[in-house]
């Protein structure tokens with residue numbers, strides 16, 4: 001047997017076994033449209049009901065996909081900018097008819113990025129104004145020290161009539177965003193903002209910040225208008241809200 005086949009077989013076999021064991025109709029992933037007996041636990045500490053066993057999607061990606069479909073934002077021929085791309089969404093977006101798809105991430109030394117992912121600083125985006133019909137940039141802004149500059153840049157490259165999905169962790173109990181850019185100790189950031197590499201924890205003023213950058217803000221608590229069973233099947237978080245901006 002060739003080395004190629006030896007390498008291939010175990011993984012193909014693993015996939016076949018996984019598909020047999022986990023296929024079911026308890027949950028139905030909106031992204032890969034496959035039914036499973038459960039979403040798998042993930043995170044640290046692990047939370048139940050998170051990971052699609054087939055496409056690897058998590059709650060946020062599934063909610064984003066439902067939002068895009070519901071609002072009919074996935075038209076043929078659109079120009080998409082996907083920042084810090086989630087693999088499951090990337091594959092679906094790239095497969096849209098006649099799409100011009102750009103994936104970008106801030107390239108950091110020591111990390112590798114999927115082929116075709118351009119080096120992108122969202123405070124200085126290398127594309128002309130009004131260039132993209134759809135931007136996905138979720139859970140990025142809480143890592144960026146000058147988030148106002150990033151928001152202005154995302155607004156600049158968004159085409160009139162376009163939509164930018166801009167989800168971040170928001171603590172709705174706080175009126176104001178908590179941030180102190182002098183705090184750089186990962187432990188202190190974890191304690192204050194919930195993650196070692198976040199530079200702030202947004203409060204209810206997140207929407208105003210987006211408005212200041214020029215966006216018309218959409219705040220959509222999708223799960224509130226869905227049946228509980230549909231929320232469960234799609235594996236969505238009740239606490240999660242879609243934040244998006246239009247131009």
Ligand SMILES: [Zn+2]
Nearest residue numbers: 029032052055
């Ligand atoms: Zn899936």
